[in-house]
């Protein structure tokens with residue numbers, strides 16, 4: 001099994017690692033396949049995700065996909081971020097080995113979970129907007 005250069009880069013030098021203390025939304029998801037967990041923090045201004053950080057207790061592929069996912073949603077609107085699929089994140093990383101595809105699901109779900117929390121804090125039911133996580 002070989003990892004792409006982009007995966008190795010985002011694993012060795014992950015972007016946007018950490019937490020946002022005054023986050024507008026925090027998501028936490030677990031991967032049922034391996035038990036790994038991920039936390040995602042977002043800062044929202046108007047409709048735009050102005051900042052995003054993540055923490056992962058997980059494997060290298062989970063770290064690389066989270067790192068790439070945060071780069072892809074930073075500066076985007078919430079609606080654009082909700083369109084982000086794990087497939088798009090994998091493509092941006094030039095692919096993942098098949099046994100590691102499940103790892104990329106964490107990042108997509110963590111972003112949705114953080115957006116869901118953002119709406120809940122605003123008193124808005126997130127279900128019709130975010131859909132199932």
Ligand code: FES
Nearest residue numbers: 034035036058059
């Ligand atoms: Fe947890 Fe991948 S199974 S590190």
Ligand code: FES
Nearest residue numbers: 034036059062103
């Ligand atoms: Fe658990 Fe990768 S093996 S997220």
